[in-house]
Amino acid sequence: MEEIGPKVIFKIGDFKITNTFISLQVISILVLIISFWLSYRPQEEIVSKRQSLVEALIEIFQRYLGGFLGEEKSVKYFPFFSSLFLFILLSNWSGLIPGFASPTSDLNVTIGLALGTILYIQYIAVKEKGKKYLKNFISPSPLFLPINILEQITRPISLALRLFGNITGEHIVLAIISLLAPLIVPIPIMVLSMFMGFIQALIFTTLSAAYLAAVFEE
Amino acid sequence: MKRKPRSPWEIFNIAFSLGTSVLAALLVGIFLGYYLDKIFHSSPVFLLAGIALGIWVGFRDIFRILR
Numbered sequence: 001m002e003e004i005g006p007k008v009i010f011k012i013g014d015f016k017i018t019n020t021f022i023s024l025q026v027i028s029i030l031v032l033i034i035s036f037w038l039s040y041r042p043q044e045e046i047v048s049k050r051q052s053l054v055e056a057l058i059e060i061f062q063r064y065l066g067g068f069l070g071e072e073k074s075v076k077y078f079p080f081f082s083s084l085f086l087f088i089l090l091s092n093w094s095g096l097i098p099g100f101a102s103p104t105s106d107l108n109v110t111i112g113l114a115l116g117t118i119l120y121i122q123y124i125a126v127k128e129k130g131k132k133y134l135k136n137f138i139s140p141s142p143l144f145l146p147i148n149i150l151e152q153i154t155r156p157i158s159l160a161l162r163l164f165g166n167i168t169g170e171h172i173v174l175a176i177i178s179l180l181a182p183l184i185v186p187i188p189i190m191v192l193s194m195f196m197g198f199i200q201a202l203i204f205t206t207l208s209a210a211y212l213a214a215v216f217e218e
Numbered sequence: 219m220k221r222k223p224r225s226p227w228e229i230f231n232i233a234f235s236l237g238t239s240v241l242a243a244l245l246v247g248i249f250l251g252y253y254l255d256k257i258f259h260s261s262p263v264f265l266l267a268g269i270a271l272g273i274w275v276g277f278r279d280i281f282r283i284l285r
C-alpha cells in the first residue's frame with residue numbers, strides 16, 4: 001500500500017520538493033487563471049452567460065458573508081475571503097485527480113493558510129481599531145490576559161488541524177475502500193469526499209469571517 | 219442588537235467546527251503545561267492548570283462564535 005502524506009520527489013540542496021508542493025503551485029496558477037477568466041468590466045446590463053453566472057455566485061457568497069460581517073464589511077473584505085474559499089476548494093478537490101496530491105492534506109500548507117489568515121485578521125483589527133483593539137486583551141479584567149492570548153494562539157491551530165484532519169481522513173478512507181473494492185464502490189465515497197471538500201472550504205472561510213466579525217463586535 | 223436568524227448552512231458549518239475548537243485549545247493547554255512543568259520541575263501543577271485553561275478557552279471560543 002502507498003504511504004499517506006507528502007512524498008519527497010526531488011531535492012534542491014536542502015530544500016525538499018514534495019508532491020503537495022508541486023500541486024500547491026499548480027493550484028495557485030489555476031486560481032489565478034480562473035480569477036482572470038471570471039473577471040470582467042462591470043456593466044449595467046447582463047450581456048453574457050458568464051457574467052450572469054459570476055454575478056449570481058458573487059451575490060450568494062456576499063450574502064453569506066454579510067450574515068457575519070454586515071453588508072458594508074462583507075463587500076470590503078469579499079476579495080480576501082472569496083480567494084481563500086476558491087483556493088481551499090480547489091486544493092481539496094484536487095486530491096481526487098489521479099496522480100495529484102491534495103495540498104491541504106499536508107499540515108505545512110494548512111498551518112501556513114491558518115497563520116496567514118489569522119495574521120491578516122490581526123492586521124485588520126489593529127488597522128481599524130488601533131489601540132482600542134489591544135484593550136480587548138485585558139477585558140473584562142487584566143486577569144483574563146493569559147486566556148485571551150491562549151485563545152489567539154488556539155485559533156490558527158484549530159483552523160489548521162481541522163482542515164488537515166478532515167482532508168487526510170477522507171484520503172485514508174478512500175485509499176482503504178479502493179484497496180478493498182476497487183470497482184464502483186469508491187464512487188459514492190468520492191462524491192461524499194467532494195461534498196466534504198466543499199464543506200471544509202466553507203468552514204474555514206466561515207470561521208475566519210466569524211473571527212473577523214468578533215473583532216468588530218468587541 | 220437583534221441578529222438575523224442564521225441560515226441552515228451557517229448552523230451546519232458551526233456545528234462541524236465545534237469539536238476541533240475544544241481539541242485545539244486543550245492541546246495548546248496541555249503542551250504549555252507540560253513544558254512549564256518540565257522547566258520548573260513542578261509536575262503536575264502546570265499540566266492540570268493548562269488542561270483547565272484549555273477547556274475554558276475552548277468553550278469560550280465556541281460561545282463567542284455562536285453569539
